[in-house]
Amino acid sequence: MEGTYGGYESPARPGPRKREFEHRNDIVEIGRRLYRKGFIAAADGNISVRMEPDRILTTPSGMNKGRLTPEDLVVTDARGRLLYGKHRPSSELEMHLVMYHERPDVCAVVHAHPPHASGFAVAGIAMDQPLLSEVILTLGTVPLAEYGTPTTPELAEAVRPHAGHDGILLANHGALTAGRDLFQAYDRMETLEHSAHIFIVARILGTERPLSEEHVARLRMIREQVGFEPPTRACLNCSVLDEKMAGAGRAPDPKTGAMTFTQEQLVELITDVVKGL
Numbered sequence: 001m002e003g004t005y006g007g008y009e010s011p012a013r014p015g016p017r018k019r020e021f022e023h024r025n026d027i028v029e030i031g032r033r034l035y036r037k038g039f040i041a042a043a044d045g046n047i048s049v050r051m052e053p054d055r056i057l058t059t060p061s062g063m064n065k066g067r068l069t070p071e072d073l074v075v076t077d078a079r080g081r082l083l084y085g086k087h088r089p090s091s092e093l094e095m096h097l098v099m100y101h102e103r104p105d106v107c108a109v110v111h112a113h114p115p116h117a118s119g120f121a122v123a124g125i126a127m128d129q130p131l132l133s134e135v136i137l138t139l140g141t142v143p144l145a146e147y148g149t150p151t152t153p154e155l156a157e158a159v160r161p162h163a164g165h166d167g168i169l170l171a172n173h174g175a176l177t178a179g180r181d182l183f184q185a186y187d188r189m190e191t192l193e194h195s196a197h198i199f200i201v202a203r204i205l206g207t208e209r210p211l212s213e214e215h216v217a218r219l220r221m222i223r224e225q226v227g228f229e230p231p232t233r234a235c236l237n238c239s240v241l242d243e244k245m246a247g248a249g250r251a252p253d254p255k256t257g258a259m260t261f262t263q264e265q266l267v268e269l270i271t272d273v274v275k276g277l
């Protein structure tokens with residue numbers, strides 16, 4: 001799981017902080033992947049990275065995300081006000097900002113319209129059935145956010161109550177994933193779409209068999225132990241730490257990424273996770 005700078009995918013430990021041009025190259029690369037995979041068409045989707053607490057690098061409005069160049073990207077502050085760049089930021093940036101505001105551990109957000117996951121969103125069905133063990137480990141449950149008209153603040157406000165999840169379906173619209181870095185956020189979009197496809201096949205076959213509560217509880221324990229854990233670490237780029245997390249002694253060691261807990265904290269954390277799912 002441990003990554004090294006340059007070729008990492010979802011590293012378990014914070015690596016050296018990336019520079020802006022590297023974040024730009026990463027966003028261009030992820031835009032191409034989203035397009036190649038058929039997760040977006042034409043000018044769909046948007047991608048962002050929180051480079052520093054008040055510096056968001058994001059995709060421009062109205063351009064095809066499969067054909068971006070690093071110079072096309074724009075930088076805003078944490079409230080979405082343009083700082084520099086030759087284009088306008090996406091009108092959907094606000095829902096990314098909600099994720100950054102609510103989740104100190106999140107440093108990248110991906111929004112796309114992958115066909116199977118978006119099918120669930122159009123049908124009004126959350127992906128909250130414990131059907132696939134891998135998905136419980138890496139993504140957790142995927143709720144359905146209420147419909148919000150794109151380009152209005154409604155969309156961001158519909159996302160807010162679900163910001164604790166790493167993947168969210170947006171009713172009659174698409175999907176949103178978040179991660180500690182861009183590759184993790186993108187991987188979660190792939191996992192979300194892949195599992196939506198499998199769920200649909202299982203439904204067609206007519207014999208979906210959810211995992212038992214006991215199996216789900218064991219998977220959640222593993223999720224904690226192996227480091228797929230939900231918000232307990234600082235964001236990779238800007239080291240924003242929730243005061244609550246720092247106060248609870250959950251802040252990772254800056255060098256090793258190791259964390260220590262009292263027994264009480266550990267019980268509380270596991271209880272939170274089980275409740276959350």
Ligand SMILES: [Zn+2]
Pocket residue numbers: 044045092111112113150173174
């Ligand atoms: Zn969209």
